[in-house]
Amino acid sequence: MSIQQISVFLENKKGRLAEVTELLSGSGINIRALALADTTDFGVLRMIVNDYKKCQDILKKHGFIVRLTDVIGVEVEDRPGGLNRVMQLFNSNNVNIEYMYAFVEKKKDNAVVVFRIDDMEKAKKVLKENKINIFSAEL
Amino acid sequence: MIWNETYEKLSRERLKELQSERLINLVKNLYEKVIFYKKKMDKAGVHPNDIKSIDDISKLPFTTKDELRTVYPYGLLAVDLKYIVEIHTSSGTTGTPVVDAYTRHDIEIWSEVMARTLSMAGTTEEDIVQNAYGYGLFTGGLGVHYGARKIGANIIPISGGNTKRQLQIMQDFKSTILTCTPSYCLFLAEVAKEMNIDLSKLNLRAGCFGAEPWSESMRKEIENKLHVKAHDIYGLTEIIGPGVAAECEEQDGLHVYEDHFYPEIIDPETDNVLANGEKGELVITTLTKEGTPLLRYRTRDITFLKPxxxxxxxxxxxxxxLLGRTDDMLIIRGVNVFPSQIEQVLLKIEGTEPHYQLIVNREQHLDFLEVQVEMNEKLFSDEIKNLETTEKKIEGELYIALGIHTKVKLVEPKSIQRSEGKAKRIIDKRTM
Structure with a gap:
């Protein structure tokens, strides 16, 4: 199972990110995880939200360039070596990571790591074989 | 320093006779030998017999750059190809380049007018001319070269770029005259400072600077930093290259070599010829050229004449x-750039839309062109490397089309101002 990540194109302009959060908060969208990748000129905001379809609609309506991307959410133990296990598995199975970011779950003592991977099916297979929990659309 | 006392100080009456005689011959010759001109004159209802003096020039039709493109490459030749000894072209950045084909006689004229130009800056056979204009199809390098050779000066044909070497050679060979674009000149000064070279200790005395627009304040800066007298020179490939007009020691306007190039100022809207002192588009007729003569060529440059x-x-x-252009042409580091070319490039690249804006800046005295391209869903990717690849790809295509390096910046949609009618495409932040 994969998760739909919302990616938003942002120019490096003052207050631009705040405009996005303002829009989303006003529409009852909850941001579960977020990462910002940036260059000197622009940034790409990547988010996992509670309702990606609604989120996409709102942002588009306000003129943002938005894209949905399949990502994998993996649960790792929130202790030393938790992430390393997954990384070693990916590495030994030649699964290439385009980018990743992490957040900590409140309910459990687990961290959730979001991976964007070139070969999603292969990654899922590796994780499944090693009994590593993959998140479904519901985070 | 006057190179040609006879022609440069010719009485106005005698000059007018000379111009009339030359125009009559030119029109007759073009009508007989160049189909392009015969057609144009027939269409305008003018016959060579109607041209009895230079005052009749206004009866003749104008020639535009677009028309010249339609006869590329050899359609404008007024002599047999075997008499052509050299070819130059415009950079061709706007599509089909414009060709200037020179006979031996044309090269002689070019040498003459450039000898006049360099003499205005005080160049004699004692001088060492460091020629930092580009050599090649671009007319700057060889134009100065021929003029300096005619004077008998010592030419250093270093061409453009390679700034540290320029400064080394300037010191070692004791160059006295510098020829380059004004912005490159200031860049040289900047690099000299970094290299701890005291420019006041060098032998440089004067310079001929052109191929791009500049200003009085830039002249002061050049003169202060390089300790030279800075002369403005004007020319364009279509006419002959550099050597159409240049400033004497008075530095108060550029003397047009009227015995070879007849200037008129017209209202670009109505096409009416304007009186001396009135601002308008400069139109030039080449009175003596043999290879590719031009009748009433519209330069698109705005200026006025001072008799x-x-x-x-x-x-x-x-x-x-020069006060500006009648079109939206930009001159970036001596290269002519039209926004329409950028539009064409963007239309060719998959996914890009022709929503763009051009920001021109001068950093460290060099012009930089930033092309802001609006992002859209097709171009967008969640991966930074893909977006950077897109920027690089557009930069690469622009380089192929324009011949200059640009900085492409992806911007959010609608961030480029849409104005009614014509979009505001250019923001020129350069202080000339």
């Missing part, structure tokens, strides 16, 4: 330093 004998003794009319 009257100059304090230097020359009788030719002077044109003011």
């Amino acid at each position: 009257g004998t100059c304090r230097c003794g020359r009788t030719s009319v002077k044109m003011n330093r």
Whole structure:
């Protein structure tokens, strides 16, 4: 199972990110995880939200360039070596990571790591074989 | 320093006779030998017999750059190809380049007018001319070269770029005259400072700077930093290259070599010829060229003419330093750039839309062109490397089309101002 990540194109302009959060908060969208990748000129905001379809609609309506991307959410133990296990598995199975970011779950003592991977099916297979929990659309 | 006392100080009456005689011959010759001109004149209802003096020039049709493109490459030749000894072209950045084909006689004229130009900056056979204009199809390098050779000066044909070497050679060979674009000149000064070279200790005395627009404040800066007298020079590939007009020691307008190039100022909207002193588009007729003569060529440059004998003794009319363009052409580091070319490039690249804006800046005295391209859903990717690849790809395509490096910046949609009618495409932040 994969998760739909919302990616938003942002120019490096003052207050631009705040405009996005303002829009989303006003529409009852909850941001579960977020990462910002940036260059000197622009940034790409990547988010996992509670309702990606609604989120996409709102942002588009306000003129943002938005894209949905399949990502994998993996649960790792929130202790030393938790992430390393997954990384070693990916590495030994030649699964290439385009980018990743992490957040900590409140309910459990687990961290959730979001991976964007070139070969999603292969990654899922590796994780499944090693009994590593993959998140479904519901985070 | 006057190179050609006879022609540069010719009385206005004698000049007018000479111009009339030359125009009559030119029109006759073009009508017989160049189909392009015969058609144009027939269409305008003018016959060579109607041209009896230079005053009749206004009966002749104009020639535009677009028309020249339609006869590329050899359609404008007024002599047999075997008499052509050299070819130059415009950079061709706007599509089909414009060709200037020179006969031996044309090269001789070019040498003559450039000898006049360099003499205005005081160049004699004693001088060492460091020629930092580009050599090649671009007319700057060889134009200066021929003029300096005619004077008998020592030419260092270093061409453009390679700034540290320029400064080394300037010191070692004791160059006295520098020729390059004004912005490159200031860049040289900047690098000299970094290299701890005291420019006041060098032998440089004067320079001829052109191929791009500049200003009085830039002149002051050049003169202060390089300790030279800075002369503005004007020319364009279509006419002959550099050597159409240049500034004498008075530095108050550029003497047009009227015995070879006849200037008119017209209202670009109505096409009416304007009186001396009125601002408008400069139109030039080449009175003596053999290879590719031009009748009433519309330069798109805006200026005005100032008649009257100059304090230097020359009788030719002077044109003011350029005031602008009638089109949206930009000159970036001596290269002509039209926004339409950028649009064409964007239309060719998959996914890009022709929503763009051009920001021109001068950093460290060099012009930089930033092309802001609006992002859209097709171009967008969640991966930074893909977006950077897109920027690089557009930069690469632009380089192929324009011949200059640009910085492409992806911007959010609608961030480029949409104005009614014509979009505001250009923001020129350069202080000339």
